[in-house]
Amino acid sequence: MESIKILHTGDIHLDSPFSGLDSHRSEVRRNELRGTFTSLMTYARTENVDLLLITGDMFDVGFATRETISLLIREISKLKCPVVISPGNHDPATEGSVWRKNVFPDNTYVFTSEELSSFEFPELGVRVYGWGFEKTAMRDNPLAGKKAEKDGLVNVLSVHCDLTSPISSSCPLTADELLAFGADYCALGHVHNPDSLALPRGIAYCGCLEGRSYDETGAKGAVVCEIGRRSAPGEEVPVRYSRIRFSKRRYESLSLAVDGVADGEELREKISDFISERRFGDDTLLRLTLTGRVREDLNVDTAALSDIGDRLYALDIRDETTPDWNASALSADPTVKGEFYRVLEPLLTSPEPEKRKIASAALRYGLAALAGESVSDALPEWYGKE
């Protein structure tokens, strides 16, 4: 064995709520997430992974079910390689926590202290450093003044920490602090969308295994890392790692400008074309935010439009269009309508989107009220059903 193959995952959040879906599909997604986790474990088995690192937030305390814990135990017991778990802020190793129970197979190694500690696997030539959250918040730096051993073993740091904010309550660290520690590879968990982070070589977030909301867009997965064996103390070893997709679905959040559409039919076509052009398949959950100025009398019925996404897994249309109130007509209107528009105009052209949004709605409601129409909208359909 020339190199050590490590599978680095985390932020799986088994059993946690899925946002933006109806209750049935949320349930389906939760089951799918378990399926994805199983696929990951199957990959670890079939691809002869030498070491599996789970860098926290395996599940959410309170949301996790016993079936999930059983699944976890079952899947780990199928593996021959060691599994190192570093509990995170969502699944801390609190008093009485399942991490502290002697229920996991013998190849499970759990960091249950916020102090830096390590597990050594001489047969693999690896030492895994790490820590585990003991409560939901952790502000101390366990690496302060610590250095990785300089012996013949490859050093891997496997932890849950936050490199994005120095005031984070989830173990805030900096890339420099990690580099100063001197591990060959830092396997991190906590950040679900790591692609936007520019990290130095040898430091990687695995990202979440499946997106759970429209904030977690794109394909998700885990990191496969190969590290060369160290033949002499202090020798540089090659580290290669890349992220591979495991997620069954992908969340996408896009916006579509629909300025000037004439009617619902045209709007429908436009959305349909947009989805076709991007070749989104049934693995996609798309949030499409409609923007732009549309005719004031165009009724953007997002619920009715969502059936366009039949070939998607889910389509969530958000209407952020600004009704084109025929501004010049209204501003020229000498009557109360025009005056109403003129009073609202500073708000309608406010640089703050929230204010613009409210003013736009206010204009719509005001004009409807003037036209003698009812301005109360009904509650959404799902409400009261569940």
Added chain:
Amino acid sequence: MYVKEIHVRSFGTLTDFDAAPSRGLNVISGPNESGKTSIAMFIKFMLYGMPATRGPAATERKKYVNWKTGEASGTLVVVTDSGDEYRIQRTLADTSRGGKGTFKETVNLVREPGGVPVSCPGSIGEYLLGVPEAVFVNTAFVRQATGVKPEAEPLSRSVENMVTAADEKVNVKKALEELDRARIALLHKNKTGGMIKELEEERFALREKVESDKSNSDETVKVEASLDETRKKLSSAEENAKYFDELFSSLKVISDKRKLDAVAKAASDLEKTEKLLEKEKKTAPDGDCDGTVGMCGRNFEALAKAQANYDELPDPENDEDDEGDFEGDPFEDVRRSERLRSRSKARTAWGIVFLVLGILAAAGALVLKFMMNMPEWFYVAAGAAGAVLISVIFFALGSKSRSDLRSIIEDWGAPSADELAETVRIREQQRKDDLDLRQKKEKARSDLAAATAAAEGSREKLAQIAEKLSVSVPDGAGNDELLGAVKATVAERRSAVSRLESERAALTGRLAALKEQTADIDPAATVDGARAVLATETGKKAASMGQEAIREAAMKRDFCRGSMIELKKKETELDRRLAELRATAKSPAKAAEKLEKLDSLIEDLRRRHDAYVTAYEALSLAGDNLRSGVLPQVREIASDMMREISRGKYRGLSISPTMDLYFTDAEAGTREAELLSSGTEDAAYLSLRLSLIKTLFSGEGAEYPPVVFDESFARFDENRLGAAVALLSSKSFGLQSFLCTCREEEEKRAEKAGGNVIKL
């Protein structure tokens, strides 16, 4: 602006209809359903087109798109106040042909003369008149004041609508009420009620539910894990207990086997002991032996005593030969020494006396001779010499006595003469004692001889016994040694017997006890069992265990059993708790998802609420602005018109800030609008509408529009109709007007006043 030419190609029921209206009053007359309103709507269509939306406005298309030709089309030529002439061509064609309602509209605006195309971004009407469609429709399209309105409201109430919205149907107050109602439905001002409040309460409850579901779920997981852990421990404890049970059952078999072995050994020991005892008893010394030994003991003892007696007596100091010295009276020497002592003393005293006399005489002689020179000195001297001689004799005699005395003392060995008597007495006593001792010694010697003889006999007997008892006696052993050896052997043999007897008793007892203990042990099974057990690891271990190890194992087994009980209890408890939790288990994720949706719904509603509040505030401000901005001008113009229409009966019209309408009667003073006759009300309405047009269309870039009166004067009496027609046709009014009517009266009046009649 005025309409110069009307060319209807197809619009509603009208086809290919042309008209050239005048700049002033035009009367469109015709019976009902002849298309009067169509002409009015055609003008609007040409200027503003037709709304494309669904809903009520869509019926307008259906109504005016000719069902035969499938289109609404025509041309309108208008002239602006500045004299510019424009030609508007518009076609709205139903392209679907199936009545689906898909329309295609083409519009063309050119400036005449020359047909220069004009591009206008918005509607043509807005481009030419400077007001949007709604304003044009709501002002320039005048219907009958009251009665025909769908919502028959009193004029005073319409005033505000007209003034603020130029539309009696648009009621700011109502709109405000509607907004407020919608706002209240969402959230009361003091936040005590409303949908948001209710949803927030629901959200609060849901949050608690999520938390409780979460803690429930968390506990389920923890309890499940604890249960698994407990079961693991329990199974390990059970395994241990099983091992210990096996160990102890092995120990039992082994111990049974050992007990049986012990019984067998005890039985064989007993047999051995009995044999030994029998043998011992056979050769054991008998009672005679005891007597002999006792006698021998006594004889030896007597011999020893005699010997000791003999030895104890000291040997006499002097031989028998010395006995002669003691013949006579030893005290004669004492008496003689006494005599010698006194004789010596007397002789010495006499010696001294004569010596002194001699010396004195010598001295006298010397004195006589030398001092007195008397010759008699000689006699004296001779006397002196005689005295000295006598003293010498006495001294010699004394010395002889002392010498005799000394010889006697030396003979008796006394230290001095004084102690001679005591010495003699002692010597005498010694002599007597010695004599007594000699006699005793003699007696002892004879006793010793007798005892020795007895002992010799005894020794022989002892030797016989010793031989019989095979006592090994070293050569030359003394009597006591022999006796001791015999006695020891006898005692030894005796004690051996008794030892064997007690041993036998003990063994008998032990055997009985062991037999009792092993009474319920099946020997054959135990032997087989032990063989089997010893073949196992545990059996080997058990066999090798000492008492200490067994005690330790027992402690461990007890601990194991104790912890098993504890773990069983814990397992039951956890099982019960888990069942309880499972019974009430709900997935917190579902509630959390609903909570998330509720959050976004509340956020949405809050935004809506804010929008209602914003709309309410903006609308009331807009209303206020308009009232204060437009009202004075409207009132002034309307007063003038009212005066003209009523031919001076009403001098003026006033509108209070609260939008109450008052009329100033020339005779009766100020009246409220509610008290007017319906005819007067219509007049007031007309005045207000017209004044509003003049006010609203007076802005920058705006032109007075052509005004359409659709049966507006139906209820006017002749007098008032005349006044109204006169007003509309007067130069001072200055607006092109179209009066649609089916009444000949109106037609005639208009014609009379110089109006242009368009007949349908």
